[in-house]
Amino acid sequence: MNLDRVITVVGAHAEGEVGRVITGGVLPPRGASMFEQMQNLERDSAWLRNMLLFDPRGSVNAAVNLITPPVRDDADLGMIVMESDYFVPMSGSNLICTVTAALETGVIPMREPETIVRVDTPAGVVEVKAECRAGKCRRVTFRNIPSFVMHRDRMIEVAGLGTFRVDVAYGGMIYCIIDATDVGVTLARHEARDLVGLGERIKAAAAEQLPSVHPENPGIHTINQTEFAGPLEVIDGVKTSKNAVVVSPGRLDRCPCGTGTSARLALLHARGTLAVGEAFRHTSILDTVFDCRIVETAQAGIVPAIIPEVSGRAWLTGVSYYGVDPEDPFPEGYRLSDTWFQ
Ligand SMILES: O=C(O)[C@H]1NCC[C@@H]1O
Secondary structure (H helix, E strand, C coil): CCCEEEEEEEEEEECCEEEEEEEECCCCCCCCCHHHHHHHHHHHCHHHHHHHHCECCCCCCEEEEEEECCCCCCCCEEEEEECCCCEECCCHHHHHHHHHHHHHCCCCCCCCCEEEEEEEECCEEEEEEEEEECCEEEEEEEECCCEEEEEEEEEEEECCCEEEEEEEEECCCEEEEEEHHHHCCCCCHHHHHHHHHHHHHHHHHHHHHCCCCCCCCCCCCCEEEEEEEEEEEEECCEEEEEEEEEECCCEECCCCCHHHHHHHHHHHHHCCCCCCCCEEEEECCCCCEEEEEEEEEEEECCEEEEEEEEEECEEEEEEEEEEECCCCCCCCCECCCCCCCC
């Protein structure tokens, strides 16, 4: 074996969504805040994301997370999320995978029946309650950062498709939210490929026509993803809805999407459809579940916001050592349009 840059990665998925977790072999990036560290990592170490996520070591369906020492004294661990196209301030499924991996592999001590972990993310500190039993993390519930609506009931023109009503909301990254029924989809599994093409076109149109900047952090200014919102129904007394988020460059989130859920909770609250404390169940294309509620109202600068609580589970899938043979012609991998939407 002849390998450079050997990196230890714990495999995991949260409610179906793959979130790999780096536990060794990468030094933490420099930076006075987690956001600055994320920007520095993206600028100086794109090779790391490329090596681990692009073919032939990775694939389009994953994200990879770096555990770092926290910047803030009141946090237990730092997390930087690398997705295929963006380094994002926060991600729900990746947080659930990261905390589960950190607890189950001993990066941080597990306390049963409950471990509280404060995770320093580029979006802010997220408080996590991990339910633990018999050495295993059974469920992760987190209080996300202030989430809020950026544009409400706006019409956008999507070239070749028509005019659609959308909302834009922030829940750790910025979402263009569109009613699934408005584009004639039911969010069934067989629609996955069509949803991806549609979602990427809607996102591009929204990004151009609806400039969106976080009121407290001008570095957060990109509509990252399209969220197709299914109809709201009451099932067993709980307001429930299916959703499908398109993760760029073009694949579906397999879980109900924690940051997309947070954005949707903000929108439902702004519309008067969901009250503080009321239960909300968000389901995914795979019918997996995040149980959620709005904990309280808050502010993001001068913008009214809510604090979402999202709860889901993750399972570890293995431990891998990735590396680069110095003679490998693809040290940073490649993307081909047969599986990578370009
Ligand atoms: O749960 C989330 O927030 C996400 N899952 C994949 C895409 C988003 O990062």
